[in-house]
Amino acid sequence: MPRTTRAAAAALALITTAAGLVACGDDRxxxxxxxxxxxxxDVADRVTATRAIIADFTAATGVNVDLVTVNEDQFPSLVASxxxxxxxxxxxxxxxxxxxxTLAVNELLHPSANDEVVRALGAGTFSPRALExxxxxxxxxxVPSDGWGQLLVYRKxxxxxxGLPVPxxxxxxxxxxxxxxxxxxxxxxxxxxxxxxxxxxxxxxxxANNCQLTDDAGQVVLxxxxxxxxxGFYNDLIKRYSVTGAQDVDTTRATYFAGRAAMLIWxxxxxxELAGLRNDARxxxxxxxxxxxxxxxxxxxxxxxxxxxxxxxxxxxxxxxWTVLDGAREDPAKKFVEYFLGDGYERxxxxxxxxxxxxxxxxxxxxxxxxxxxNNAQVGVDSRKRLDDVYGGDMLATLRTSPDTxxxxxxxxxxxxxVGAILGELPVPKALGGNRDDGAAAARQxxxxxxxxxxxxx
Numbered sequence: 001m002p003r004t005t006r007a008a009a010a011a012l013a014l015i016t017t018a019a020g021l022v023a024c025g026d027d028r029x030x031x032x033x034x035x036x037x038x039x040x041x042d043v044a045d046r047v048t049a050t051r052a053i054i055a056d057f058t059a060a061t062g063v064n065v066d067l068v069t070v071n072e073d074q075f076p077s078l079v080a081s082x083x084x085x086x087x088x089x090x091x092x093x094x095x096x097x098x099x100x101x102t103l104a105v106n107e108l109l110h111p112s113a114n115d116e117v118v119r120a121l122g123a124g125t126f127s128p129r130a131l132e133x134x135x136x137x138x139x140x141x142x143v144p145s146d147g148w149g150q151l152l153v154y155r156k157x158x159x160x161x162x163g164l165p166v167p168x169x170x171x172x173x174x175x176x177x178x179x180x181x182x183x184x185x186x187x188x189x190x191x192x193x194x195x196x197x198x199x200x201x202x203x204x205x206x207x208a209n210n211c212q213l214t215d216d217a218g219q220v221v222l223x224x225x226x227x228x229x230x231x232g233f234y235n236d237l238i239k240r241y242s243v244t245g246a247q248d249v250d251t252t253r254a255t256y257f258a259g260r261a262a263m264l265i266w267x268x269x270x271x272x273e274l275a276g277l278r279n280d281a282r283x284x285x286x287x288x289x290x291x292x293x294x295x296x297x298x299x300x301x302x303x304x305x306x307x308x309x310x311x312x313x314x315x316x317x318x319x320x321x322w323t324v325l326d327g328a329r330e331d332p333a334k335k336f337v338e339y340f341l342g343d344g345y346e347r348x349x350x351x352x353x354x355x356x357x358x359x360x361x362x363x364x365x366x367x368x369x370x371x372x373x374x375n376n377a378q379v380g381v382d383s384r385k386r387l388d389d390v391y392g393g394d395m396l397a398t399l400r401t402s403p404d405t406x407x408x409x410x411x412x413x414x415x416x417x418x419v420g421a422i423l424g425e426l427p428v429p430k431a432l433g434g435n436r437d438d439g440a441a442a443a444r445q446x447x448x449x450x451x452x453x454x455x456x457x458x
Contacts, residue, residue: 101416232439317406
């Protein structure tokens with residue numbers, strides 16, 4: 001998850017200055033049969049798996065690859081220094097949506113090359129929404145690879161006993177939280193700490209009510225009636241039906257895993273842990289001692305949610321992409337991306353399938369090839385099982401189609417730089433925490449702070 005701070009704004013400004021240097025000074029000298037690839041996937045076992053795919057690519061094409069793994073927190077400054085030195089890579093992988101927008105704003109991408117990759121693979125084989133979110137005025141900014149969408153996880157067994165419907169709207173969520181909340185069982189557990197996780201959690205519910213960060217002209221609109229309602233709804237849930245104290249990515253999961261919450265908002269990276277396949281994060285509910293898969297079997301998953309101000313269900317989503325940069329060795333770079341979205345694709349998203357829903361569904365000849373492979377992929381760390389063996393086809397079908405309805409603040413409006421900046425300063429989580437009794441006041445505070453951040457970016 002990108003975390004761009006005002007301290008990093010200087011690094012991002014340096015990218016803008018350096019972009020001109022790249023155009024006239026970056027000749028990508030060196031071995032013409034070698035490309036340099038940066039990957040923001042820097043976890044050790046995933047790097048090993050990536051290198052194995054690259055080895056097969058080299059064997060198939062004769063193109064050598066110099067792989068450099070990059071920590072996401074250091075990405076802005078590393079791009080800035082590489083741009084200034086005329087030493088950018090040919091391809092960058094595992095780039096977030098806001099990361100793509102930042103590179104695009106600073107004219108470091110090669111949209112025509114990325115467009116050619118999409119056309120070579122077949123635009124019709126991709127999720128239309130994924131292509132839309134990775135495009136801009138210049139064309140195809142990146143080639144979308146996989147995505148994950150925020151989920152509302154709920155206890156199906158408790159909902160059935162109480163005669164409650166699926167919590168897929170503000171009304172249904174509030175009614176369920178009120179009815180199920182009691183001593184030793186929170187109606188819902190959701191993030192409250194000033195963190196990116198809280199930002200993502202709130203944005204998920206805000207999008208449901210058509211609360212947007214900016215309008216199409218780029219003006220901040222967090223003080224809209226829809227946003228005031230979203231802030232009020234979120235804070236009311238936390239104040240009346242959640243657990244006490246600051247809640248973060250670890251404590252919310254622990255509360256649900258202990259059987260002490262009826263609902264939880266989290267990412268699909270929880271799927272392997274929920275099934276008891278990770279020793280460092282195992283369910284601890286009373287029933288889980290004898291049956292590690294109790295919670296997995298008794299949990300339901302909601303993707304899109306609708307608020308009273310929303311016209312259709314919405315879901316916060318992140319898409320990870322490969323992108324060819326301006327000045328790259330174009331032919332081998334395009335071949336590389338095509339391979340990772342083609343022959344190497346199943347192994348690529350299979351590295352962590354619980355959080356990597358393929359946004360390329362299949363090929364022209366086999367339209368559902370990659371979705372089927374994802375269904376059959378194994379998840380887990382200390383133990384491994386197939387996704388469909390744990391969760392069944394209906395739930396996986398819901399997750400597979402969720403990228404088609406992903407939403408994000410600011411990105412469709414071309415405000416990628418602002419999105420990165422607020423993920424550094426976190427004005428929205430701070431406004432939530434500082435105005436627990438007044439949604440309109442929280443919206444006004446967020447509006448003021450985001451306007452200030454936007455002004456500093458000019």
